[in-house]
Amino acid sequence: MIPAKFDYKPAQSKEEALSLLAEYGDEAKLLAGGHSLLPLMKLRLATPEVLIDIGAMEDLSYIQDKGDVVAIGALTKHRQVEQSDILKEHIPLLAHTASHVGDPQVRNRGTIGGSLCHGDPASDLPAAILATRATLVISGPSGERKVESDAFFTDFWETEVKEDELLTEIIVPKHTGESWAYQKFNRRAQDWAIVGCALQAGDNPGIGMVNMGSTPVRAVDAENALKSGGSSKEVCELADSGLTPPTDIHGNESYRRDLAKVLLQRALES
Amino acid sequence: MSYPTSININGNAYHKSVDPRTLLVHFIREECGLTGTHIGCDTSNCGACTVLLDGNAVKSCTVLAVQANNHEITTVEGLANDDGSFTPVQEGFRQEHGLQCGYCTPGMLMAATALLDEIPNPSEQEIRENLEGNLCRCTGYEMIVRSVQWAAQNPDGIPVQIGESS
Numbered sequence: 334m335i336p337a338k339f340d341y342k343p344a345q346s347k348e349e350a351l352s353l354l355a356e357y358g359d360e361a362k363l364l365a366g367g368h369s370l371l372p373l374m375k376l377r378l379a380t381p382e383v384l385i386d387i388g389a390m391e392d393l394s395y396i397q398d399k400g401d402v403v404a405i406g407a408l409t410k411h412r413q414v415e416q417s418d419i420l421k422e423h424i425p426l427l428a429h430t431a432s433h434v435g436d437p438q439v440r441n442r443g444t445i446g447g448s449l450c451h452g453d454p455a456s457d458l459p460a461a462i463l464a465t466r467a468t469l470v471i472s473g474p475s476g477e478r479k480v481e482s483d484a485f486f487t488d489f490w491e492t493e494v495k496e497d498e499l500l501t502e503i504i505v506p507k508h509t510g511e512s513w514a515y516q517k518f519n520r521r522a523q524d525w526a527i528v529g530c531a532l533q534a535g536d537n538p539g540i541g542m543v544n545m546g547s548t549p550v551r552a553v554d555a556e557n558a559l560k561s562g563g564s565s566k567e568v569c570e571l572a573d574s575g576l577t578p579p580t581d582i583h584g585n586e587s588y589r590r591d592l593a594k595v596l597l598q599r600a601l602e603s
Numbered sequence: 604m605s606y607p608t609s610i611n612i613n614g615n616a617y618h619k620s621v622d623p624r625t626l627l628v629h630f631i632r633e634e635c636g637l638t639g640t641h642i643g644c645d646t647s648n649c650g651a652c653t654v655l656l657d658g659n660a661v662k663s664c665t666v667l668a669v670q671a672n673n674h675e676i677t678t679v680e681g682l683a684n685d686d687g688s689f690t691p692v693q694e695g696f697r698q699e700h701g702l703q704c705g706y707c708t709p710g711m712l713m714a715a716t717a718l719l720d721e722i723p724n725p726s727e728q729e730i731r732e733n734l735e736g737n738l739c740r741c742t743g744y745e746m747i748v749r750s751v752q753w754a755a756q757n758p759d760g761i762p763v764q765i766g767e768s769s
Contacts, residue, residue: 334646335629338604338624339623339624340604341604341623341667341669364670368665372665375645375646384623412659435736436735436737437733438647438660438714438736439736441656441661442662442665442666522735523648523735523736
C-alpha cells in the first residue's frame with residue numbers, strides 16, 4: 334500500500350512550518366513521526382496534497398522541569414516520554430501510559446503531539462493527558478494560545494488545532510508522590526485498547542477514558558464521587574456515567590460500559 | 604515531483620531521487636536492491652520490515668524514505684561481519700533454532716539487536732515485551748526468546764563461516 338501522491342515540504346523551524354501552513358491551508362497535513370497519519374494515507378483515508386514534514390525540528394523535542402509543571406515538546410517521541418526520569422518521578426502516569434502505546438518500533442517514531450493531534454478516542458495518551466489536567470500550547474499566525482485538555486478534543490479525530498496552527502507544547506502539572514494507574518484492556522499485546530482507564534489521584538482527581546465516546550473523555554461523575562470521598566463501589570458504578578461508548582467488532586456498548594467499571598475498579602485497587 | 608534523498612545504509616551512501624510517497628522499505632528493497640528486509644503486513648503490525656534508524660528499531664513500511672533523508676539505516680545485511688561471521692544475535696538464532704520459514708527473521712534479528720544494545724542482559728519478560736512488535740507464525744516465540752537469551756549469554760558469539768556445518 335502506497336499513499337496517494339503529495340508534494341513534500343520539510344520544515345526546519347516552527348516559523349517555517351507556520352508559513353507553509355498559511356500558504357497551503359486545508360490542502361496540507363503536518364507529518365511528525367507519521368505513525369497515525371501514514372497508515373491513514375496508505376489506506377487513502379487521508380489524501381493531503383501537501384505534506385509538511387516537521388519531524389526534523391529538534392527544538393520541539395524536550396522534557397523540561399519547570400517547577401510546578403513539566404513542559405513537553407510536541408515532537409517528543411513516546412520512547413522518550415516512557416524513559417524520562419523527570420516524568421517517572423513527577424508524572425509517572427504519563428511515562429507509564431506512553432510505555433503502553435503500540436510496540437517499541439512504534440514508540441521510537443510516534444510523537445506525543447502527533448498522537449494528541451490525531452485525536453483518536455482509542456489512543457492511550459489522550460486519557461493520561463485528560464487525567465493529569467494538562468494544558469496544550471498551540472501556535473498560529475497570531476501567536477500562541479493555551480487550551481485546557483478538557484477543551485482540546487472536539488470531535489472524532491478532531492481537535493482544537495486549526496488548519497493554520499501547530500501544537501507546540503504540552504504542559505503537565507506535577508503529581509509527585511500521588512497514586513495513579515493505567516488500565517488497558519486489549520486482546521493482543523500491540524492492539525488498541527477496547528477500553529482503557531487512566532486514573533490520577535490527588536486533591537483534584539482525574540479519570541481519563543479510552544474508547545468510551547467519540548473523543549477521548551473524562552469520567553466526570555466518577556471523578557466527583559472520588560473527590561467527595563465516595564466508596565470504591567460508588568465511584569466505579571459511575572465509570573460510564575454520561576459517556577456514550579461505541580459498538581464495534583471488539584465489543585458492544587454495554588460490554589464497554591461494564592469494562593469501564595471493572596477497569597476503574599482495578600485502577601483504584603492497584 | 605521527485606525529491607533528492609540520501610540515506611546511508613549499512614555504511615554505504617545511497618543518493619536517489621524518489622517520489623516522496625516512496626516508503627523506506629521500498630527504497631531499501633527496490634532502489635538499493637537490499638531484499639533482506641521483508642514486507643509482511645504493510646500495516647505496521649508484523650515487524651518483518653524492522654530496520655535500525657540511527658540505531659533505533661523502526662518499521663520501515665511506516666516511514667517515508669524522505670523522512671530518513673540524511674540518516675543512517677542498518678538492515679539485516681549490515682549485521683554479519685565482512686568475513687561472514689555472525690553477530691551474537693544471528694548466532695543465537697542459529698544455535699537455538701529461532702526460525703523455521705524465516706520470513707519474520709530479518710525483523711526479529713533487528714528488533715533483538717536493538718534490544719541487546721539497550722539492555723545487554725534482559726529478563727525473559729523484557730525480551731517478550733521488546734519483541735511484541737514482531738509477529739512469528741512458526742515458532743510460537745519460545746525458540747526466539749531462547750535465541751535472544753543465547754545472544755545475551757554469549758556476547759562474543761561463536762565465529763563460524765556461513766555454510767559450515769556444526
